[in-house]
Amino acid sequence: MTITSLTFIVFAFATILAYYVVPKKYQWCVLLLANIVFYAYAGWKAACFVLFTATSIFFGALGMERVLAKQKALFAAQKETLTKEEKKAVKHKNQRRRRRIMLFVLLANVGILCVTKYTDFALAQVNSLLAALGGGEVRYELNLIVPLGISFYTFQSVGYLLDVYWEKISPQSNYLKFLLFVSFFPQMTQGPISEYGQLSRELFAEHPFSYKNYSYGMQRMLWGFAKKMLVADVLSVYVANVFANYERYTGITTLLGAFCYAVQIYADFSGYMDIMCGLCETLGIRLKENFDRPYFSRSIAEYWRRWHVSLGDWFKNYLYYPIGMSDWSRRLAKKTKRRFGAHIGNTLPATLALLVVWTATGLWHGASWAYIVWGLLNGVFIIVSMWMEPVYVKWKSKLGLHDESRAFRAFQILRTFTLVTFIKVLPEVGDLRRGLGLWKHIFTDHRLPTGVGQLLEFADTGKLWLILAAGGSLMMLLVSVLKSKYQVRDLFNQLPFAVRIILLSCGAVLVAAFGGMAMYLFGGGGFLYAGF
Amino acid sequence: MRDSKKALLATGAFVLLFALLSGAFLMFSTPFTHNYDWHLREQLAGKLDFLIVGASHGQCALNSRELDALTGCNSYNLCYDAEGNYEKQYLLREELTRNQIKTVVLELSYDTMQAAGTTGFTDSNVFTVMRMNSLADRMAYWLGHVKLDNKLYVYAEMMYLGFFEWRHPQIPFDAEQAALKGGKMLPGQDQSLPDEALAATHHENWFTLASFREETVNGFTDLIQLCQAHGARVIVAVVPVSDQCLWRAENLDAFTEWANAYCAEQNVEFYDFNLLRERFALLSDEDCYSTDPMHMSEKGARIFTEAFARIIQAAADGQDVSSSFYQSYSEMQWDSPYMARFQAE
Numbered sequence: 001m002t003i004t005s006l007t008f009i010v011f012a013f014a015t016i017l018a019y020y021v022v023p024k025k026y027q028w029c030v031l032l033l034a035n036i037v038f039y040a041y042a043g044w045k046a047a048c049f050v051l052f053t054a055t056s057i058f059f060g061a062l063g064m065e066r067v068l069a070k071q072k073a074l075f076a077a078q079k080e081t082l083t084k085e086e087k088k089a090v091k092h093k094n095q096r097r098r099r100r101i102m103l104f105v106l107l108a109n110v111g112i113l114c115v116t117k118y119t120d121f122a123l124a125q126v127n128s129l130l131a132a133l134g135g136g137e138v139r140y141e142l143n144l145i146v147p148l149g150i151s152f153y154t155f156q157s158v159g160y161l162l163d164v165y166w167e168k169i170s171p172q173s174n175y176l177k178f179l180l181f182v183s184f185f186p187q188m189t190q191g192p193i194s195e196y197g198q199l200s201r202e203l204f205a206e207h208p209f210s211y212k213n214y215s216y217g218m219q220r221m222l223w224g225f226a227k228k229m230l231v232a233d234v235l236s237v238y239v240a241n242v243f244a245n246y247e248r249y250t251g252i253t254t255l256l257g258a259f260c261y262a263v264q265i266y267a268d269f270s271g272y273m274d275i276m277c278g279l280c281e282t283l284g285i286r287l288k289e290n291f292d293r294p295y296f297s298r299s300i301a302e303y304w305r306r307w308h309v310s311l312g313d314w315f316k317n318y319l320y321y322p323i324g325m326s327d328w329s330r331r332l333a334k335k336t337k338r339r340f341g342a343h344i345g346n347t348l349p350a351t352l353a354l355l356v357v358w359t360a361t362g363l364w365h366g367a368s369w370a371y372i373v374w375g376l377l378n379g380v381f382i383i384v385s386m387w388m389e390p391v392y393v394k395w396k397s398k399l400g401l402h403d404e405s406r407a408f409r410a411f412q413i414l415r416t417f418t419l420v421t422f423i424k425v426l427p428e429v430g431d432l433r434r435g436l437g438l439w440k441h442i443f444t445d446h447r448l449p450t451g452v453g454q455l456l457e458f459a460d461t462g463k464l465w466l467i468l469a470a471g472g473s474l475m476m477l478l479v480s481v482l483k484s485k486y487q488v489r490d491l492f493n494q495l496p497f498a499v500r501i502i503l504l505s506c507g508a509v510l511v512a513a514f515g516g517m518a519m520y521l522f523g524g525g526g527f528l529y530a531g532f
Numbered sequence: 533m534r535d536s537k538k539a540l541l542a543t544g545a546f547v548l549l550f551a552l553l554s555g556a557f558l559m560f561s562t563p564f565t566h567n568y569d570w571h572l573r574e575q576l577a578g579k580l581d582f583l584i585v586g587a588s589h590g591q592c593a594l595n596s597r598e599l600d601a602l603t604g605c606n607s608y609n610l611c612y613d614a615e616g617n618y619e620k621q622y623l624l625r626e627e628l629t630r631n632q633i634k635t636v637v638l639e640l641s642y643d644t645m646q647a648a649g650t651t652g653f654t655d656s657n658v659f660t661v662m663r664m665n666s667l668a669d670r671m672a673y674w675l676g677h678v679k680l681d682n683k684l685y686v687y688a689e690m691m692y693l694g695f696f697e698w699r700h701p702q703i704p705f706d707a708e709q710a711a712l713k714g715g716k717m718l719p720g721q722d723q724s725l726p727d728e729a730l731a732a733t734h735h736e737n738w739f740t741l742a743s744f745r746e747e748t749v750n751g752f753t754d755l756i757q758l759c760q761a762h763g764a765r766v767i768v769a770v771v772p773v774s775d776q777c778l779w780r781a782e783n784l785d786a787f788t789e790w791a792n793a794y795c796a797e798q799n800v801e802f803y804d805f806n807l808l809r810e811r812f813a814l815l816s817d818e819d820c821y822s823t824d825p826m827h828m829s830e831k832g833a834r835i836f837t838e839a840f841a842r843i844i845q846a847a848a849d850g851q852d853v854s855s856s857f858y859q860s861y862s863e864m865q866w867d868s869p870y871m872a873r874f875q876a877e
Contacts (some may be wrong), residue, residue, distance in 0.1 A: 020536075211535035215542060501542065505549035509557055512550075 001041035003275060004229055004519065011037065012221075016282050024206035031203065031283075038185040042148045049116075049147035050437075053109050054175075054182040057157045061171035064098045068167070077391060085354070102165045113154045116146050121367035131408030150187040151364055155314050157182050160196040162318055163237075169197050177204060186276035190269065191312035192278040192288040199288075207284030217281030217490055222507055224274025229515025231472035232268035234465045235260050237522045241458040243429045246438050249457055251445035254438060257458055261428060262421040263473050266295065288313075288516035293480045295420075300381040303420055311364070316359050323353040343390060351383050358382075370427035370435055370450055377423050461522070468514055555687050570665050572710055573608065573627065580631040582607035583764075584757065585624050586639025587615045588716075592827040593771035594637070594838045596713040602841040609714035611639060612663070613864060617751030618677055623663065624755060628762040635844075636759040637767045638752070638800075642787055645752065646743040718822035720829035749794075756798050766800040772836065774825035775870040778806060784861040801847060805840065807858040812867055814838045814839060 001010050015034045019027050039047040055254040071094045075087065082090075160181070163169045172178040181200055187193075207213075242249060243256025249257070270291045277287045294307035304312050323329060331351040337345025355376070362375020385392075395401075401408050426435040459466045482488050492500065582605040584594050591611035599607045610623045627633065664670045678686050759766045768791070780782075788804055795802035805811070817825065820832030827834060847853050858864040865871045 209536050209539070211538045211542075214535075214539045317776045497542070501545045501549060504555055505546055508546070508550050512554070513557055 001038060003272065004225060004515070007041075010226050012279050016279075017140050019207075019283050020209045024208065027207060027283075028177060028180055028204050031184065032176060035180065035183045035185045035188075038188070039148075039183070045145060045160050046147040049112065049150060050153060050183050051179075052112070053154060053157050054179045056108055057161050057180045057182070058172070058175055060101055061161055062173070063101045064164055065171045067094050067097050067101070070094075098165060102161060105161060105373060109154055109158060114148060118363070118367045121438050138203075148188070152191045152193055153182055153188060155311075155364075156187075156193045159193065159314060161316055162198060172196075172200065186280050187287060190276075191308070192273070192290045194288050194310065194316050195313075202280075202285040202287075205284075210284060213284050215493070217278045217302050218490065219489065219504065220278030220281060221275050222278075222504060222511065223278075224271045225515065226472065226507060226511045227267040227271030227274060227476065229271075229511055229518060230468055231476065232264050232271055233515065233518045233522055234461065234469040235264035235267070235473075237461055237465075238458045238469075239428075241460065243425075243434075243438070246429070246441050249445075250447040250449050250454065251442045252363055252449060253455055253457055254445070255442050256455065258421050258425045258438070258442070261425055262295070262417070263476075265424065266291075267472070267476065293483060295417050296413055296480065297416050297420075298409065299385060299416055300378060300419060301385060303416055304378065304382070311361070315361060319360060320353050320357050323356055324349060329353065347386055350386065354383055354386075366427060368427060368431065370432040373432055374423060374427045377426070381419065381423075426496070465518070546683065547786065560589060569714060570663060572713070574665075576606070576608060576713070577630045580606050580627060581634045582609050582637075583624065583627055583633055583635070583716075584609045584611055584637045584639065585620050586611040586637075586659030587641060587644070588613045588827060589641050589771050589773070590637070590718045590769075591714070592718055592822065592829075593639075593833050593836050595715050595717075595833045597715075598834055598837040599709050599841055602838060607713065608713075617748060617755065618673075619663070620755055621751070621758065622669075622673070624758060625782065626665075628758065628764070630868050633762060633764045633767045634757075635767065637742070637769050637844075638755055638759075640752075640768050640770050640791065642770070642781060642784070645748050646745060656814040687850075701785070715833070717830040717833070718824075718827055720819035720831055753798065756800055760799075765848070766798075768795050768800055768802045769840070770804040770806055772808065772811055772815060773827075774808045774815075775812065775818050777821075777825040779865070779868065779871055788860065803843060803853075804857065805836070805843075807861070807864055808839060808843075809858060810839060811858055816850060817870070 001011065011034070015030065018033075022030055039050070071090060075082065160169075164171045172181065177200075180203060181196060184199070184203065239257060239261045242254055242260070246254045246257070273290045277289070280287045288310050290309050292295045292306040292309065294303055297303035297306050329352070332352075333345050333349045335345075336348050358375045358379025359372060360375070361378070362372040365375070367369045384501060396403070403409075406490065422439065426432070429435045429438050449457075456466065478486055482491075495503070535725055582599065582603075584590055584596070584607065588611065591609055592723055594609055594611075596607040596609045599605065608627065610620070610627065612619075615797075624636070628636075674683065674686065756766055756768075757816070769789070772778075784806075788807070791802055791804065808814075814835050815828075820829055820835060821827065822829045843853050843856060858867075
């Protein structure tokens with residue numbers, strides 16, 4: 001089901017209506033039913049993968065819980081007779097059992113993700129290696145389908161499994177409720193990747209109808225549609241032009257195209273989030289926010305705390321911390337601290353953990369060298385900043401720069417945005433070679449555009465669309481700036497009812513008319529992050 | 533007020549306003565109209581010399597591309613679904629003014645002269661609004677010509693289209709549509725319709741002289757006079773409907789008699805191609821008509837256009853073409869496969 005279609009809007013309204021009509025204790029059943037309808041549109045093959053993940057993790061978690069329960073029962077029954085050592089031995093044995101269950105289920109699910117997503121890439125690397133060694137090649141034509149949203153729901157489910165393993169949460173004992181958590185349709189294809197503790201509270205609570213939730217949610221959905229259909233879909237044409245033919249354009253024009261991509265991907269991804277978070281808000285459900293004005297970040301590390309927040313949190317909780325807190329990491333920190341001092345002692349283990357996290361982040365986004373390099377580049381920037389922090393502090397003090405001065409902040413924001421844009425475009429141009437070629441072109445083609453026409457040569461869709469995309473982008477910028485000081489949504493809702501309805505209707509007509517036409521003309525509708 | 537009532541009120545107000553604005557947007561935005569052929573006509577301005585004017589029967593039956601190839605003319609099919617006389621005049625006047633038109637075919641269906649709401653020939657419809665060139669024309673038409681009771685209906689149609697068809701705006705025609713110049717290609721039905729289906733698509737007793745509307749006849753006369761004022765040859769033509777459909781109508785001979793007399797009075801040529809002698813050999817009910825047996829399929833249009841071109845060229849050359857037609861429906865019915873089957877039953 002295309003999110004930007006009339007079918008989806010009808011589906012959304014039907015879900016909202018049914019959700020508030022049924023008795024509150026069955027509201028979650030309506031959501032489960034909506035999931036089934038949503039999946040029916042995506043095809044049942046994809047649903048089989050979700051069912052496998054949900055079933056294996058559900059029973060895996062219950063298995064781990066049962067081991068714990070048995071242990072508790074044993075300790076309670078033999079409270080007096082068991083010695084401390086015996087208790088320790090039982091605990092150790094049970095912990096190993098639980099780890100075996102966890103690893104088995106984890107590997108099965110991550111295995112499916114890897115097989116469906118990375119087999120082609122892996123075999124291509126094997127073939128390259130064989131060719132380099134003068135050998136034959138592995139013939140393959142697997143044509144595996146990558147199930148809808150597999151990267152997202154696998155991570156969310158694995159997070160749940162690990163939380164149960166670490167005894168942070170108790171497992172869900174109702175299979176259907178767990179199925180709803182894994183397959184909740186608003187977050188299936190592009191996240192956010194939620195933690196069980198937070199999402200289950202929202203999903204299984206009873207939500208009375210609230211006008212505020214309904215109106216705020218609807219407004220947010222409209223804002224999301226506008227971002228996606230008026231900005232992202234139109235800019236996608238310009239970006240495709242630049243990326244496919246950057247050699248034709250001047251360096252400045254190519255740079256502008258790269259900035260357009262940065263705006264496009266933000267409008268596309270955050271637009272989707274606004275649509276889905278808005279829909280959930282109408283149901284009284286708060287989804288985890290995935291964006292916090294990321295292009296106003298002052299460093300790459302901060303940017304990644306504000307862009308695709310749920311993915312960053314996932315990697316932090318389930319990869320970075322486990323590596324950073326592991327025994328060997330602590331030993332390494334101790335040794336290096338003793339030998340090289342506190343800064344290196346603290347930074348080196350974090351560096352190693354970051355390298356693993358960013359390689360994984362690159363691979364999560366796509367099976368190609370370009371994505372791996374993209375991930376590592378992000379990691380390298382963050383690592384270098386971490387290592388250089390004491391030097392920066394000295395420089396800033398010598399130059400008299402204050403972190404809170406407006407000019408310095410603006411410089412940092414602009415620098416981070418530019419860096420992020422350069423890194424972002426690398427895997428999107430086609431392959432690594434072309435990505436690097438685009439960088440080189442920006443820096444080596446010093447031709448100056450003869451006028452606005454040449455500067456915007458890639459914008460071949462006519463002035464109307466250019467004005468729409470530029471106007472939409474400026475609107476997004478304005479809202480982001482206002483958000484730093486005001487609750488923009490509250491401000492809007494303080495307007496008189498009639499004014500609000502008129503503004504929203506005009507906005508809806510603009511989105512429906514021009515957005516619909518943009519889809520017709522430029523073939524939009526798909527979301528960039530759905531491909532990751 | 534309870535939250536749910538507030539939500540209903542807000543949603544209702546939003547949807548209503550959205551629909552109203554959608555309709556207005558459609559009226560105001562020329563390049564985004566549903567029925568977008570003014571751009572193509574504008575491109576062809578000054579080059580056309582042959583026009584076909586009428587409603588859906590004419591649009592489906594006469595293929596401009598074929599006609600051009602057969603006769604060497606540069607034709608345009610101005611017909612459109614349920615087009616009324618006002619709309620026909622508007623488009624015709626415009627094309628006569630900006631082109632040197634030599635021939636105009638006025639398509640005449642049996643029910644044209646009794647056009648009323650029930651036949652779908654409302655005096656004004658949404659498609660016409662959208663075929664007009666400028667906002668001023670559209671507003672003038674909607675405010676001035678569309679009758680009061682129809683104003684809201686037309687606007688509602690615009691709201692409907694605005695609401696549901698944003699996704700399908702017919703922005704400049706593709707090459708094939710452009711080459712067709714206004715015509716419409718329908719798929720063939722590939723089989724005879726069962727009688728019940730036929731009855732459902734058929735206007736029972738669709739023709740009676742008594743139900744002719746004077747203002748409609750006068751409007752048609754105005755069309756003829758407009759063409760004559762521009763020195764164009766005027767051909768009034770009835771295009772064929774399927775054999776199985778045709779005989780459900782009664783009084784067809786009376787219609788032909790009236791049409792012959794009317795056209796003679798107006799000093800224009802009249803051909804009822806339903807009476808074409810070759811029709812049963814050329815136009816099979818199975819694949820020359822659409823699923824709606826009143827309108828021709830793409831194949832039927834190709835065959836019929838060839839026969840049509842041959843007849844009107846022969847007539848232009850001064851030949852007597854009357855022998856190509858049956859004299860009456862009474863005469864023709866003995867050759868009709870449908871009537872033969874009907875009589876056998």
